[in-house]
Amino acid sequence: MTMTASSTAPAETTAGLRLRLARSAQEPDSAVTPDTEFRRWFAAQRQSRRYDVRRIPFAELAGWHFQDGTGNLVHRSGRFFSIEGLHVRTAWNGRETSWTQPIINQPEIGILGIVVKEFGGVLHCLMQAKMEPGNIDTVQLSPTVQATRSNYTGVHGGSAVRHLEYFVPPRRGSRVLFDSLQSEQGSWFLRKRNRNVVVEAFGDVPEHEDFVWLTLGQIYRLMHEDNVLNMDARTVLSQLPSFALGGVALHSKQEVLSRLTEVRARREFVQRSVPLADVRDWRRTGDEIGHRSGQHFSLIAADIRADSREVTRWSQPLLAPAEQGLAAFVVRRIGGVPHLLAHARTEAGVLNVAELAPTVQCQPGHALSLPAADRPRYLDVVLDAPRDRILFGSVQSEEGGRFHRADTRYQLIEVGDEFPVEVPEEFVWVTEEQLGDLLRHGNYVNIEARTLLTALRASGAAGRLR
Amino acid sequence: MTMTASSTAPAETTAGLRLRLARSAQEPDSAVTPDTEFRRWFAAQRQSRRYDVRRIPFAELAGWHFQDGTGNLVHRSGRFFSIEGLHVRTAWNGRETSWTQPIINQPEIGILGIVVKEFGGVLHCLMQAKMEPGNIDTVQLSPTVQATRSNYTGVHGGSAVRHLEYFVPPRRGSRVLFDSLQSEQGSWFLRKRNRNVVVEAFGDVPEHEDFVWLTLGQIYRLMHEDNVLNMDARTVLSQLPSFALGGVALHSKQEVLSRLTEVRARREFVQRSVPLADVRDWRRTGDEIGHRSGQHFSLIAADIRADSREVTRWSQPLLAPAEQGLAAFVVRRIGGVPHLLAHARTEAGVLNVAELAPTVQCQPGHALSLPAADRPRYLDVVLDAPRDRILFGSVQSEEGGRFHRADTRYQLIEVGDEFPVEVPEEFVWVTEEQLGDLLRHGNYVNIEARTLLTALRASGAAGRLR
Numbered sequence: 001m002t003m004t005a006s007s008t009a010p011a012e013t014t015a016g017l018r019l020r021l022a023r024s025a026q027e028p029d030s031a032v033t034p035d036t037e038f039r040r041w042f043a044a045q046r047q048s049r050r051y052d053v054r055r056i057p058f059a060e061l062a063g064w065h066f067q068d069g070t071g072n073l074v075h076r077s078g079r080f081f082s083i084e085g086l087h088v089r090t091a092w093n094g095r096e097t098s099w100t101q102p103i104i105n106q107p108e109i110g111i112l113g114i115v116v117k118e119f120g121g122v123l124h125c126l127m128q129a130k131m132e133p134g135n136i137d138t139v140q141l142s143p144t145v146q147a148t149r150s151n152y153t154g155v156h157g158g159s160a161v162r163h164l165e166y167f168v169p170p171r172r173g174s175r176v177l178f179d180s181l182q183s184e185q186g187s188w189f190l191r192k193r194n195r196n197v198v199v200e201a202f203g204d205v206p207e208h209e210d211f212v213w214l215t216l217g218q219i220y221r222l223m224h225e226d227n228v229l230n231m232d233a234r235t236v237l238s239q240l241p242s243f244a245l246g247g248v249a250l251h252s253k254q255e256v257l258s259r260l261t262e263v264r265a266r267r268e269f270v271q272r273s274v275p276l277a278d279v280r281d282w283r284r285t286g287d288e289i290g291h292r293s294g295q296h297f298s299l300i301a302a303d304i305r306a307d308s309r310e311v312t313r314w315s316q317p318l319l320a321p322a323e324q325g326l327a328a329f330v331v332r333r334i335g336g337v338p339h340l341l342a343h344a345r346t347e348a349g350v351l352n353v354a355e356l357a358p359t360v361q362c363q364p365g366h367a368l369s370l371p372a373a374d375r376p377r378y379l380d381v382v383l384d385a386p387r388d389r390i391l392f393g394s395v396q397s398e399e400g401g402r403f404h405r406a407d408t409r410y411q412l413i414e415v416g417d418e419f420p421v422e423v424p425e426e427f428v429w430v431t432e433e434q435l436g437d438l439l440r441h442g443n444y445v446n447i448e449a450r451t452l453l454t455a456l457r458a459s460g461a462a463g464r465l466r
Numbered sequence: 467m468t469m470t471a472s473s474t475a476p477a478e479t480t481a482g483l484r485l486r487l488a489r490s491a492q493e494p495d496s497a498v499t500p501d502t503e504f505r506r507w508f509a510a511q512r513q514s515r516r517y518d519v520r521r522i523p524f525a526e527l528a529g530w531h532f533q534d535g536t537g538n539l540v541h542r543s544g545r546f547f548s549i550e551g552l553h554v555r556t557a558w559n560g561r562e563t564s565w566t567q568p569i570i571n572q573p574e575i576g577i578l579g580i581v582v583k584e585f586g587g588v589l590h591c592l593m594q595a596k597m598e599p600g601n602i603d604t605v606q607l608s609p610t611v612q613a614t615r616s617n618y619t620g621v622h623g624g625s626a627v628r629h630l631e632y633f634v635p636p637r638r639g640s641r642v643l644f645d646s647l648q649s650e651q652g653s654w655f656l657r658k659r660n661r662n663v664v665v666e667a668f669g670d671v672p673e674h675e676d677f678v679w680l681t682l683g684q685i686y687r688l689m690h691e692d693n694v695l696n697m698d699a700r701t702v703l704s705q706l707p708s709f710a711l712g713g714v715a716l717h718s719k720q721e722v723l724s725r726l727t728e729v730r731a732r733r734e735f736v737q738r739s740v741p742l743a744d745v746r747d748w749r750r751t752g753d754e755i756g757h758r759s760g761q762h763f764s765l766i767a768a769d770i771r772a773d774s775r776e777v778t779r780w781s782q783p784l785l786a787p788a789e790q791g792l793a794a795f796v797v798r799r800i801g802g803v804p805h806l807l808a809h810a811r812t813e814a815g816v817l818n819v820a821e822l823a824p825t826v827q828c829q830p831g832h833a834l835s836l837p838a839a840d841r842p843r844y845l846d847v848v849l850d851a852p853r854d855r856i857l858f859g860s861v862q863s864e865e866g867g868r869f870h871r872a873d874t875r876y877q878l879i880e881v882g883d884e885f886p887v888e889v890p891e892e893f894v895w896v897t898e899e900q901l902g903d904l905l906r907h908g909n910y911v912n913i914e915a916r917t918l919l920t921a922l923r924a925s926g927a928a929g930r931l932r
Contacts, residue, residue, distance in 0.1 A: 109731040109819075149734070169728070169891065180725040181731065181818075195731040197724075258645040258663075259908065262635070265575040265647065265661040268615070273739060351817065352574075352908075354646075426633065440723065441907050442818070 021240055024123040025457070027215040034117045036284075038212055040227075045129040045210070046139045051267040052305040053133050057287045061301050061315045071284075073276030073299070073317055079150050081106035081402070083299055083317055085279040086190060088348045091268035092426070099281045102289055103349050104319060104402060105190045109181060110148040111369065113167045113176070113197040116203060117213070125237075126163070130230065132400025133304045134318050136407060140230035140397060141222065144211070146219075162208060166199050177396035178239040181442040183355060184448065185398065186347025188297065188319055190273075193351065193442060196236050216240070220458035226395040227407065231447070234396065238450035241436040242457045243333070247337030249431045250421070255417060259428045260444070263344040264353040271348070295366045297321045300404060318404040323365045324395070325408035327448040328354045329456075330359040330383040331391060332397065332415045339429040341378070345446065355446040356430070359413075377424065382413055389414045392459040396451060410451055412459065432456055483643065487706050491923070493681040498585045504678055508694075511676070513603045518771040519599050521869075523753045527767045527781045537785055538745030539765070545616050547572035547868070549755075549765055549783055550658060551745040554814045556894070557734035557902075566745045568765060569815050570785060570868060571656045576614040577870055578698045579633045579663040581640070583671060583679070590679035591703075592629070592671065593790050594694065598866025599770040602873060606696035606863060608646040608686065610665070610677070618659070628674060632665050642664040644705040645907040648916065649821060651864065652813025654763065654785055656739075659817065660907060662702050669794040686924035690815065691875065692861040704916035708923045713803030715897045719784070725894045726910070729810040730819040737814070761832045763787045766870060784870035789831045790861070791874035793914040794848040794915060795922075796825040797857060798881045805895040806922075807844070811912065821912040822896070825879075840864040843890065851879045862917060866929070876917055877893040878925065898922055 029035050058073070060068070067074050075082035084105045089098040115126040130142035148162045166174045177200055181193040217286040219237065222228045227236075251259070281292050290298035303315045345357035360382045367375050391412040398406035421429070435453055438444035445453070524539070532538050539549035539813045549916070550571045555564040569767050581592040596608035613627045643666055647659040684704065688694045695703075717725070747758050756764035796807040811823035826848045833841050857878040864872035887895070901919055904910035906924045911919070 031904065102656075107736045108734065111731065120801065149732075168732075176724045177722070177725045181727055195727060197727075254642065254645070254906075258642045261645045261647055261661060261663075265577065266615075270573045438722075 018241055020118075020123050021216060022242065023121075024216040025220060025242065027122050028221065029218040030119075030122070030124060030213065030218055032124055032213045033218075034457040035218060038116045038214065038218065038351065041212060042129065042139075042141075046137060049129070049131050049139050049307060051131055051133045051138050054303045055287060056301050056303045056315060058317075059286065059401065060302045060303065061317065064301075064317065066276075069277075070275035072275060079377045080316075083175045084190070085274040085276045086348055087246075087272040087274045089268070089270045089272075090346055096268070099348075100274060100281070101296070101348055102276055102279055102282060103190045104188055104192070105273075106148070106192055106402075107190075110151070110194045111145055111164070111167050111197065112143050112194050112236050113145040113163075113199065114233075114236050115144045115163060115166050115199055115201050115205060116357045117201045119213065119235050122215055123200075124215055125219060126211055127214050127219070127233065129210050131306065132230070133302060133316075134404040134406065135230070135400030136397050136405055138400075140400070141219075141228055141233055142230045143232050143236045146232045162211075163205070166201060167197055171199070173203040174201045178440070180239070180440060182235055182439075182445075182447070183351060183443050184447050186345075186350040186355070186454075188349070188403070190271075190349040191351045192349065194232075194235075196239050198236060206255075217248060223455055223458035224392075225392055227397045230397060230398045231451070233453045234448055238437055238445075238453045240457075242432065244289075244315075247431070248335060249337065249434055250334045250339060250429045251434075253437065256428055256430055256434055256438075259425070260344055260354065260356065262427055263367070267346060267353055269346055269350075269353045276318060291322075293365070294378065295322050295369075302404070319402060319406070320404040321361050321363070321406045324384070325362070325398075325406075325448075326362045326364045326411075327358045327408050327452060328411040328413050329449070329452050330378060330381060330413050330415050330419065331456075332417075332419050334421055334429060337431060339431055340435065340452075341423065342383070342428050342430050342435070342449065344426045347446075350443075355428075355443055356428070356435070356449055357446045358452055359427070360444075361448050377427070381415065381419070382411065383410075385413045387408055392452075392455045394455070408448065408451075410448075410455055412452065412456060472525055479548050484707055485544065486742075487582075487587050487682060489587075490682040490706065491708070493588050493683040493685065496585075496590060496679065496681045496684055498590055498661045498679045499684075500726070501684060502576045504680065504684065507678060508595065508607075509603075512603060514758050515595070515597050515605050515773060517597060517599045520769045521753060522767050522769045522781060524767045524783075524889045526769065527750065527783065530767075530783065532742075535743075536741035538741060538793050538908075546614075546782075549595060549742060550656070550813055551742045553738040553740045555734070555736045555738075556812060558732075562734070566740060566747075567715045567762070567812075567814055568742055568784045569747060570654055570658070572614070572658055572868075573656075574615040577611055577618070577630070577633050578660050579611040579629075579665065579689050580699075580702050581610045581629060581632050581665055581667050581671060582643070583667045583887075585679065588681055591685060592677055593680055593685070593699065595676050595678075597772065598696070599768060599772075599782075600868065600870040600872065601696070601866030602693045602863050602871055606866070607685075607694055608696045609698050609793055612698045626827045627679075631673070632667060633663055637665070639669040644906070646705070646906060648701055648905070648911075648913070649817060649909050650810075651910065652816040652821070654815070654869070656737075657813040658815065660698075660701075662705050664705055666701060670809075677927055689921055689924035690860055692859075693863045696863060697865045697917070700917040700920045701913055702910075704919045706923075708898065713897070714801060715803065715900055716800050716805060716895045717900075719900060719903065722894055722896055722900055725891070726810055726820065726822065729892055730779040732736055732807070733812060733819055734810055735819045741888060757788075761788050761829070761835075768870070785868060785872070786870035787829070787872045789829050791828070791864075791872075791914075792830045792833075792848070792877075793874050793918060794877040794879050795804045795915070795918050796844060796847060796879050796881050796885065797922075798883075798885055800887055803897060803899055804819055806901065806918075807889065808894050808896050808901070808915065809843075810892045810894065813912075816909075818909045820892075822894070822901070822911045823908055824915050824918055827892070827912075827914050843893070847881065847885070848877065848879055851877075855880045858921045860921070865901075874914065874917075876921055878918065878922060891906075
């Protein structure tokens with residue numbers, strides 16, 4: 001098989017594409033899918049498509065078992081994913097910590113892809129109403145395609161993935177706008193990445209009752225509602241740059257890269273896979289693996305029945321967080337230009353030592369249970385923020401195919417000149433444009449920060465800073 | 467500890483820096499270190515500084531032992547590196563292969579850094595004459611600083627690393643020009659990266675008998691000699707862009723990224739650490755671990771005595787390749803612009819599925835022993851190239867601190883219009899400038915390709931294409 005350089009699309013400058021995206025972002029409604037129609041359709045989807053999710057003992061999982069010797073929770077096909085143990089040792093400025101924990105190992109890269117297309121001169125995104133067993137409200141808006149490699153190669157015995165042809169060679173009738181491998185939750189997944197890809201389609205795209213065309217303006221409005229846009233939609237949307245705001249950044253691009261490189265090089269970080277049976281401080285009962293403190297997360301088993309047109313009944317393990325998460329960027333003007341305070345954060349399963357994360361990212365109940373000196377830096381700034389300094393706030397769900405009712409409060413917190421520009425070396429001020437540029441490459445910006453980048457654009461928050 | 471945004475250097479455009487680098491590349495001699503003086507100094511270094519390297523049985527290694535249970539070869543400190551086993555399963559377009567092998571695990575990131583400074587308006591690089599036990603000719607030219615974290619934190623009990631202060635905070639009197647984490651040999655190292663960094667110094671830099679200031683022109687001439695510039699020097703030098711040649715690339719930057727992303731996403735690739743004792747087809751004797759075919763590489767033990775001013779005697783394991791390697795880029799003009807044919811290559815220990823590698827990279831004796839269908843693509847083009855189509859050719863050593871007399875024949879092979887532009891999907895045509903841009907980020911361009919990028923600039927080869 002060969003690939004050629006030719007594209008069916010005319011060459012376009014980055015600025016031209018940004019202008020078209022900006023225009024779509026300014027369209028609060030669509031001629032193709034008027035908002036009233038979307039609302040009716042989405043409500044009907046949520047009403048008619050339900051999963052019956054029932055917790056079961058691990059022993060009742062079909063196809064899954066605890067492996068002899070290691071105690072790892074695996075599928076008999078050797079595919080999908082497994083629950084294993086991980087030992088982590090890390091040190092920073094002389095302070096060393098180590099721990100073991102369960103982690104999801106899914107060493108395959110799936111596709112999260114959005115098809116965009118112009119209607120009446122306005123770019124629209126093809127969004128899917130997708131059910132996931134762990135979802136709050138079951139149905140959320142997802143990218144056009146959301147498929148693990150097992151999905152689209154048919155390992156799970158389901159039907160073909162709709163619209164996949166726009167994302168795999170020979171990829172006729174479309175051209176790639178953005179395409180990179182991006183990380184997922186580093187505390188819960190071992191080095192997991194998915195392909196985040198946006199393609200523009202030129203010919204007719206087949207219609208289907210579970211899909212709608214929405215403008216960026218419509219989608220951005222939905223970001224302000226809780227639990228509508230699923231995690232995969234939010235991360236793919238973060239690939240779309242906003243129209244450049246301009247302004248001089250505090251740090252050059254090279255300085256930002258060097259700051260992150262510095263942390264990655266100097267932070268000691270050693271991951272070692274261990275048998276799940278050897279994970280300390282975690283207890284396995286007949287229907288749960290949990291930390292003895294009750295904190296962090298637990299692993300449970302679920303039996304799932306659906307009216308879905310795919311596989312209609314199955315069982316699987318799910319990861320259930322102990323509490324709602326918190327992810328917040330502190331935002332302030334520096335030299336008149338809005339900057340986000342990013343944290344070079346290391347999580348157990350991270351591929352590349354550290355990624356740029358929100359200023360604060362934690363489980364707040366757990367964080368507040370720690371001695372003051374061990375709490376996340378700037379937690380108080382976020383928790384104590386006056387209401388009128390919260391530029392954006394909503395609760396969003398994490399991946400409902402692996403996590404059980406996992407949600408996070410996402411916030412953008414405005415701070416003024418009283419907040420020092422000088423910050424500890426594991427933090428760095430970046431502009432929205434710089435974060436967007438880093439997203440052309442993988443493993444620079446973590447998934448929580450990517451949701452907040454989408455939120456920043458959705459809220460026009462940068463423009464509203466005092 | 468905090469870091470500030472300020473830099474002692476005036477802001478400089480990328481074009482300005484490139485011009486200064488181009489000027490240095492055009493200086494074949496230096497007023498600071500005239501070539502005759504350099505030759506005298508280098509010959510004296512090679513004559514006076516020798517290691518006595520003697521192979522010993524594993525049982526005589528001081529501080530190293532085969533760990534109970536796993537059989538891993540480890541140091542009693544738990545530091546430095548270890549020799550472990552790795553199981554790899556990979557599949558591409560339906561063809562699956564799997565194997566186990568020994569691999570070096572050194573989960574820490576060292577610093578490979580060059581200090582540059584202007585003398586008389588010409589940038590010079592501060593190069594070090596460095597001894598390594600595995601080196602051909604013992605002393606080779608290395609970056610200003612070449613230090614594992616164990617080195618510079620003093621784990622091996624040696625003396626302080628000279629000039630380290632230019633590379634670690636608070637990093638006074640210098641500014642960072644380039645800084646990224648880059649991979650090393652994926653077939654021999656498990657996910658190994660080092661920090662490749664270039665800083666410009668402004669004040670006086672202390673002199674020392676083992677260091678010299680050379681222009682890029684002088685260094686580039688040395689690239690044509692065998693075994694003078696060590697691997698670490700070549701990779702750090704690859705970070706320095708040449709003056710942009712201009713011209714339109716066959717593929718846009720986004721297309722190149724997407725091609726690599728496509729390979730990374732679709733290629734199945736699962737690494738699993740296993741005990742060295744469980745590695746199949748490899749035999750351990752009292753003084754060697756080797757493949758039963760005699761191919762690939764073996765692991766040996768060495769006792770090393772030196773006149774060095776650092777630790778003067780120690781023993782360690784070394785990896786000894788079975789034969790000289792071959793790494794070659796095919797180069798052709800497309801639309802008048804020189805392009806390199808890069809291969810999205812997967813090696814056992816790679817961090818991120820695949821990196822851009824030379825067109826052909828193999829052990830040629832092993833490759834020719836394979837059935838024709840299993841040989842590396844384009845091997846014949848390289849091996850059969852007429853002498854006048856070899857734009858660059860020299861033999862260079864790989865890292866002498868881990869490898870025993872490992873060397874590689876590096877070549878740039880010119881091809882004409884008879885060579886098809888259409889190539890299999892795991893290959894992609896890239897310009898020198900595109901490869902240089904990718905080097906701002908880690909794990910895009912493998913170490914053999916980086917040596918060849920330095921060679922391309924050193925030879926002015928692109929300009930000599932017919």
